[in-house]
Amino acid sequence: MRIELRPLTESDVQAHNDGEDAETVRWLTGAPGTPDSTARHIAMLAENAVRGQGQQGFGVWLEDRLAGYVDYNPAVDDGLEPGEVNITYATHPWARGRGVAVAAVQLLCDRMAEHAEGSHAAIRVDPENHASVRVAEKAGFTLAREVESTTDVRPDGTLATLLVWLRDLAEV
Numbered sequence: 001m002r003i004e005l006r007p008l009t010e011s012d013v014q015a016h017n018d019g020e021d022a023e024t025v026r027w028l029t030g031a032p033g034t035p036d037s038t039a040r041h042i043a044m045l046a047e048n049a050v051r052g053q054g055q056q057g058f059g060v061w062l063e064d065r066l067a068g069y070v071d072y073n074p075a076v077d078d079g080l081e082p083g084e085v086n087i088t089y090a091t092h093p094w095a096r097g098r099g100v101a102v103a104a105v106q107l108l109c110d111r112m113a114e115h116a117e118g119s120h121a122a123i124r125v126d127p128e129n130h131a132s133v134r135v136a137e138k139a140g141f142t143l144a145r146e147v148e149s150t151t152d153v154r155p156d157g158t159l160a161t162l163l164v165w166l167r168d169l170a171e172v
């Protein structure tokens with residue numbers, strides 16, 4: 001299985017949005033992407049890549065087909081300690097259950113270590129998001145703490161409880 005991280009470009013907008021389902025919206029984005037919002041997001045990532053600062057996001061390609069998304073964002077501090085850098089991930093529904101997310105998280109951690117982005121990669125996950133908890137375990141993260149989020153809400157509007165999983169970037 002050949003998995004690669006590459007920068008997203010405008011030509012990926014449609015495939016990126018087609019890969020978003022109710023699970024992705026529920027656990028990650030909060031609202032479906034539109035052609036405009038996704039194009040803006042990709043342009044923002046391209047600027048950040050040039051500056052070498054801020055949120056760094058990548059498409060995940062499985063055998064040359066766009067199959068997901070990963071990013072890290074040093075600006076996220078909800079539930080995190082200094083040096084802990086938040087990462088997020090999503091796999092398109094057709095590609096799930098094949099180890100894509102675990103492999104993509106490993107590649108992202110390699111990049112973070114290479115660019116000295118913090119001491120730890122951090123996954124903040126709702127305990128009910130069993131697939132994502134499994135990704136954290138399989139990608140070598142350790143459960144560090146449980147926090148009440150100050151920003152993430154459940155569908156009923158109450159503040160979410162999040163598990164914080166960490167991986168030491170000195171050991172990737």
Ligand SMILES: CC(C)(COP(=O)(O)OP(=O)(O)OC[C@H]1O[C@@H](n2cnc3c(N)ncnc32)[C@H](O)[C@@H]1OP(=O)(O)O)[C@@H](O)C(=O)NCCC(=O)NCCS
Nearest residue numbers: 023024027090091096097098099100101102130131132134
């Ligand atoms: C979480 C997500 C990224 C996993 O992607 P994936 O490419 O299928 O992940 P992997 O194949 O690398 O690993 C998935 C693991 O979770 C397990 N899993 C999948 N669905 C599960 C479920 N409902 N309950 C328990 N485990 C589940 C798989 O069996 C696999 O573990 P295994 O290899 O031990 O069998 C994907 O489900 C997704 O995009 N969800 C929506 C977005 C999201 O939740 N992002 C994370 C926010 S913190």
